[in-house]
Amino acid sequence: MELATWPRSTFSVFDELESLHEGLSRMFSEPDLSRVSDSFPHLNVWLSSDGLIIDAELPGVDPKDVDVSLVGDELILRGKVNVQEPRSGETFYQRERPSGEFSRTLQLPFRAEAGMAKASYKNGVLRLTVPRSEQEKPRKIAIEAS
Amino acid sequence: MQTVQTPPAGTQVTSPKPEPALKKILSPSGIFLPDVDICESSDQIRLLADMPGVDQNSVEVTVENNVLTIGGPAYVDCPAGYDLVGQEYRVGRYRREFSFPDAVDTGRIKARVRHGVLEVTIPKREEMKSRKIRIET
Numbered sequence: 657m658e659l660a661t662w663p664r665s666t667f668s669v670f671d672e673l674e675s676l677h678e679g680l681s682r683m684f685s686e687p688d689l690s691r692v693s694d695s696f697p698h699l700n701v702w703l704s705s706d707g708l709i710i711d712a713e714l715p716g717v718d719p720k721d722v723d724v725s726l727v728g729d730e731l732i733l734r735g736k737v738n739v740q741e742p743r744s745g746e747t748f749y750q751r752e753r754p755s756g757e758f759s760r761t762l763q764l765p766f767r768a769e770a771g772m773a774k775a776s777y778k779n780g781v782l783r784l785t786v787p788r789s790e791q792e793k794p795r796k797i798a799i800e801a802s
Numbered sequence: 803m804q805t806v807q808t809p810p811a812g813t814q815v816t817s818p819k820p821e822p823a824l825k826k827i828l829s830p831s832g833i834f835l836p837d838v839d840i841c842e843s844s845d846q847i848r849l850l851a852d853m854p855g856v857d858q859n860s861v862e863v864t865v866e867n868n869v870l871t872i873g874g875p876a877y878v879d880c881p882a883g884y885d886l887v888g889q890e891y892r893v894g895r896y897r898r899e900f901s902f903p904d905a906v907d908t909g910r911i912k913a914r915v916r917h918g919v920l921e922v923t924i925p926k927r928e929e930m931k932s933r934k935i936r937i938e939t
Contacts, residue, residue: 701888702881709881713891715852715918738839746841746848753837753852779877780854780918 696758697733697782705794707787708764715780716753722777724784726770731762731786766792832894836872836920847906847924853896854918861920863913868904870911872920873897 697712712733714722722735738755742748767789774785836851853861855876862874878893880886902908905927912923 695890698890699888700878700886700891702884703887704881704884706883709884711878713854713918715854716850717917741839741850742841743843746843748839749842749847750838750840753839753850777917779857779915780852781878783879 695760696754697760699760699762703765705788707766707768707785710762710784710786712782712784713780714777714782717777717780717782719777719782722782724773724775724782726768726773726786729764729767731764731768731784732759733762733782733784734759832892833897834892834894835898836896838898845926847926849900849920849922849924851896851898851920851922852918853915853920855893856896856915856918856920858915861913861915863911863920863922865902865908865911868902868908870900870902870922870924871897872899872922 697714699713700711702709710731714735714737717735717737721737722733725732725734734757736757738753741753741755764786769787769789772787776783836853838852839850841848841850849870849872851872853872853874853876855878856874857877860874860877862872864871873896875895876893902924907925907927910925914921
């Protein structure tokens with residue numbers, strides 16, 4: 657029979673320097689709101705006459721685990737984050753990063769040209785480029801002089 | 803202190819209704835706390851910090867007097883010719899500090915960044931690793 661002994665309270669002193677904590681929440685919403693919530697992932701959105709560019713903060717995801725679909729004027733972002741942690745033999749000492757499945761639906765302000773939409777993933781940020789359909793692009797109308 | 807509640811793995815988190823137009827908020831830069839997980843095993847500690855927008859070249863990891871400091875500037879590529887119409891997160895610098903016990907070997911700390919997540923591996927000192935004790939029968 658074997659008995660495992662642990663150096664007890666080794667990491668009880670692995671404490672954060674509290675002074676840095678105050679007033680540094682990145683989120684605009686209530687500070688107690690989980691980051692895996694109705695508004696996960698957080699988005700930044702840019703608009704032009706060409707269409708939308710959407711950045712989604714998704715650090716650590718496997719791009720294979722994210723599904724983006726475009727139906728009419730709705731964009732649906734689904735996936736899972738951090739479901740592989742912790743590794744076997746590990747226990748969480750502290751856990752703040754979101755984990756689980758997410759789904760978010762965005763109503764676009766126009767009908768999209770779905771075949772031309774693009775997605776790229778860099779440094780934990782997913783960027784979606786969603787062009788307007790040709791029919792919805794603003795057009796200049798020439799005024800005929802009489 | 804910022805408290806973040808994380809649902810257990812596999813929890814379905816959905817927003818069933820389409821969201822209305824996003825609220826526009828101005829973008830001040832600032833210093834932000836990354837969300838951090840700390841995993842412990844018998845021979846090491848792994849610290850995982852969500853720092854989207856930071857890459858291997860811009861990340862900053864230092865150890866001094868048993869204090870680990872992680873951080874770095876996040877980069878955002880603002881598309882030319884587009885207007886920001888919805889902002890749910892700000893972009894600036896990350897920074898967070900942790901104090902260490904003497905039980906870790908600061909000389910053998912390793913760090914890497916992948917997909918916007920900083921992973922710092924901190925080995926425990928040999929004498930502090932968990933041991934199995936054989937019980938004689």
